[in-house]
Amino acid sequence: MARVAWRLLLLLPPLLLPVQAPGFQGGRKRGHKVIREPCEQHKECRSDCCVTNNLSPQRFCTPKTFFFQCRSWSKPNGYSCHEHWECQSGCCVRSSQVPLQFCTSKTIFLQCTPWRKPNGEFCRSHSQCWSQCCIRLSRISALRCYARSGILAQCLPLVSPPTPSSQGSCARG
Known part of the structure; x- marks a missing residue:
């Protein structure tokens, strides 16, 4: 009986060793x-x-x-980028007048909102302005960003229509 127990103890240590799957070496x-x-x-x-x-x-x-x-x-906010996919936020836009683009966070509506020009700055389209309003105040003035006005917050010029006397003087000239 003692011999059988001793032989079982000799066989036990190999059974307790971890078995490695074939094809694995050292983990x-x-x-x-x-x-x-x-x-x-x-x-x-x-x-x-x-x-x-x-x-x-x-x-x-x-x-x-x-x-x-x-x-x-992917790049965290503040890193320079060229495409949306480069950023963790998925949002690569201009964030100032500097033409470089940077990774920025999305709005609460999950949109990428690029920097826009403040009122008074020169513009070429409504989308360039923070107010979304790019207009001429007169026929000879340049396009500029202006605040929306009126009850319905429309993009209207702030000048009043020409008076009949001024129209007549223009017609003569």
Whole structure:
């Protein structure tokens, strides 16, 4: 009986050792890289996810998202950008008179609102003005941004219509 117990104890330690699946070495697939290791293609990574995760062009193995997608690092608000997809917020717009674009947060209505010119600034279209009102005050003046006016907040000029005496003098000339 003692001999049988002793033999069982000799067999027990190998049973308690962790069993590694075939193809794995030291906690990783043979030939596959783990999270944070540099890579060039998805298939190099254990997670099948090789993306950029900061401003440098270097790519690294990263875990997949909750929805099993590979998501590249994107720029936070304040970083310069050229396209919406570059930003975490998905919003790349001009934020001042400087022609550069920056990542900015979306409005509460999930819109990207670019910077617009204040009242009094020269403009070419309504969309360039904060007031959405780009008008000429007279026939010879330049287009400028002006506040909306009237009961219905329309884009109306602030000048009064010409008087009959001024029309007559213009007609003669």
